[in-house]
Amino acid sequence: MDIFDGLMLGLSTATAFSNFVYCFLGVLLGTAVGVLPGLGPVATISMLLPFTFGLPVDTALIMLAGIFYGTQYGGSTTAILMNLPGEASSVVTTLDGHEMAKQGKAGRALAAAAIGSFFAGTVGTLFIAIAAPLLAGLALTFGPAEYFSLIVLGLVTSMVLTSGSLLTAFGMALLGVLLGMVGTDINSGAARYTFGTPNLLDGLNFVVVATGVFGLGDVLVNLENERSRMASIAPVSSLFPTREDWRRMVGPILRGTGIGVVLGVLPGAGVLLASFSAYAMEKKVSRHPEEFGKGAIEGVAAPESANNAAAQTCFIPMLTLGLPGTATMALMIGALVVQGVQPGPEILSQQPSLFWGLVVSMWIGNVMLLFLNLPLVGMWAKLISVPYHFLFPMICVFMAIGVYSINNSVFDVELMVLFGLLGYFFRKVGAEPAPLILALILGPMAEEYLRRTLLLSHGDATVFFTSPVSLGTLIVAALLLLSIVSPAFRRVREEGLQEAE
């Protein structure tokens, strides 16, 4: 099936009435929850997951994608209006975005973000349509050694791109892998780390852990600084960019999109890297770099485009290899598995309507965001201003119901409380949970691929260095680790990531 046929099939799937409606609902819900301050995308998506459980699989995935983009969009709205980045990758947006808002140009900043995101989303979708089938074809030739190395690369990237020390991040990743071991070993059937309870035989549900660590953990941390977290909301003015704005936006949007599309495919934390690099690049090529940080529209358009392009293309490794690049993608895999779909290279040939339907609805979701959410921005601003002491009890309810509904299990709710406390602990000791979450999904895969590799090679580990793909991947991982030792990169990383906290 060529790309055109695929897109046609996708179009017919995505425009089926119910899918269209659910895509819209997803976008709307995602934005509504995404704008709420103090809720990152992982918490938002895990809270909204139960809304997709009862749906047929393609509709569920389409709605999830809608939620995902809505969350992204909502996050940048809060970043611009309130100077509260919901996730690390919207930190750079706050630098100039909130500055613009303070100067009374909030509407134009929001428009720049939305237009940039829309363009980037369109290019990103096209890129997926072209690159995903190619990569899936390539992935079919990958053996377990290649997969194992790719997983190592993903974990290394997420450790390098996490704020705090590398050692801490390494420990968090190990902890994640260890937590991933809980449950029945697929190879031997042995029950590992179940401590005698049958509730743990199926392993720790990823969504439960993510909701606990990111959702409940955030609530617990936010309650601690309740007094100091008052923030003012900038009023929203005219949404129409001036002719001057347009002129200044075009270049950054194009460059940001290019950076985002490429970096998003990287396993690890491509989205974060994309928005930072795009911002840094604009600052370099700009003729007036002194304006950056003081409300330069380039500083909003470029990282937002890069952010969205990368958010789009990070679906590629997730869908074609089954390897999540970010914590959000790991969550999407978790949701797919709940639906009984195992992402991987076969998804394209075995469930083409699912794959292409998703690709097309990503684009449709982006159109909806542009034409429906921009006019609604006044409503979102009102939502942001709901005081936190009304908000957090409801957030707790949605999290509890959501977690319960995965397996209709009270045990899961209690497990979530435990992980919420752990998430609080991690924040208190300055350990970022992103590597843990990624490792929780990647760990069991790593074990299985390592086992298969060593079985095929009769226990000879040099096979990782004799396969060119595997060797190349490991070299990239090693370079990343080395780069953190280099003082120049270290400084950039610290500057960039410090603000993410």
Added chain:
Amino acid sequence: MTADPGPSRGGRRRNDEGGEPVKISQDAALGSFFVAVGAVGLLVARDYPFGTANRMGPGYFPLIISSLLVLTGVAILMRARFGSAEAIAGIRWKPLAIVSCAVFLFGALVEKLGLPLAVLLLVVGAATASVKFRLDWKATAGAAAFSVVCAVAFVDLLGVPMPLAGSWLHAVGF
């Protein structure tokens, strides 16, 4: 396990919301945690067959990962001892305990009381954790309305299999 709090400022300062000063440094706490979890992982994994590199047993990976975790924890503890360690900022136990208990109770009671009552309990219970909490009829009515909306949305519309009236209510004749 305790460690030197280091010359950090945040350690002894009482924050304005009544947080208790904690004298353990971040690294000491995290390092101890990693060592403890890794040690438990090691102890438990001893019972699983290790296998060989050729044929990895169920104990192979857990043993390696747990050992690495213990080593990482020790390295972090060393850093806490010799490096510049940052102290943990004051912990407010009250909201921490209230919110966790409220969610835990929701889990424990949802099948016994039914969704609307459990939601009401969770909303009001969690809300008491806020410094801005005060009991007034408006907020209570809002919480009640929210419980009803949740029940309709999740049970009737989304079909989450939760009882509207739980087993305890059935027992008293509902």
